[in-house]
Amino acid sequence: MFKKFVLFVCVVMVFASCQNPKKVNSSVDPVNWKKRQTFSHSGLDSLKTGTTYLSVYSEIYSQTEHITHELTVTVSMRNVNRKDSIFVASAQYFDTHGELIHSYFEQPIFIAPMETVEIVIDEKDTQGGTGGNFLFDWKQQSGVLEPLFDAVMISTSGQQGLSFSTQGKRIQ
Template sequence: MRRYILLLMFVCLTMGCEEEKEISSINPENWLGRRADMSQKDSLLYGKSYLSIYSQIYSLSEHKTHNLTAMVSLRNTSDLDTIYILKAQYFDTHGKKVRNYFDHPIFLAPMETVEIIIDETDVAGGTGSNFIFEWQTPTDAPEPLFEGVMNSTMGQQGLSFTTQSRRIK
């Protein structure tokens, strides 16, 4: 009888434990292959851009929110030059830093785009989340473009909208 009780307790504990879901774009493996060596890059221009993102929006009232998936595109708009993203910092509605997406500079080849995905279940940013990107480009290269695409689908209804970055430095 004791065996059955122990077995039952084990099954209940095992089934009751949910595996913690990894938030997809935080994994450092996503960025290791993009590591850039900046030691020989002394003639690059520096810039900083701001991008608004919405991991949640209000629905029906200020007391009910709806979660969104956000895709943040980091785009090299140059067809000739490689550019470098030094930082991608994510902040919440209150301006508190939620996370850094990589701790080393990364490169984007000409016309290349990479994405940061903020899963629908990741609501740490809230209704007014945002990014600050620091970047460097060759002297005559156009500046990078950062865009956000937020979406959600439920049943037969869906919603999506976009935001674009603004250079702040």
């Protein structure tokens, strides 16, 4: 009887381990975006607007164009103001071919003074490819410092580590 039970448990474990893992765009819980939403759009209409472009790499070429190395991407949205919040109206992630992969929130979110809000793209999520990028639309009061957008890409394997960063560029 005990052998049958052990065999049953082993069979269940084998079937459970063969399931395809759920594809994850980011380890950031979408519920957190709802907690940051701003609901008063009338107050945001009078704010100064801008758009920032940020390049990210969920994989890079290694040795040849046929071998790639997967990377974890941490995208940071930073408010460098000591007293004023800023608002990010959209954060859109595109792949190498310019196809939209993910739009992170539907309503503008706030970032409190000196706060950093992050999007993490898991190492196994290579949808962005070697030429992924983000577009951020943001709003702020006049006279307030613009938000900073940057990304850190990292991977470790055994004793080898690889990391580099990119900085956003305002395009509008």
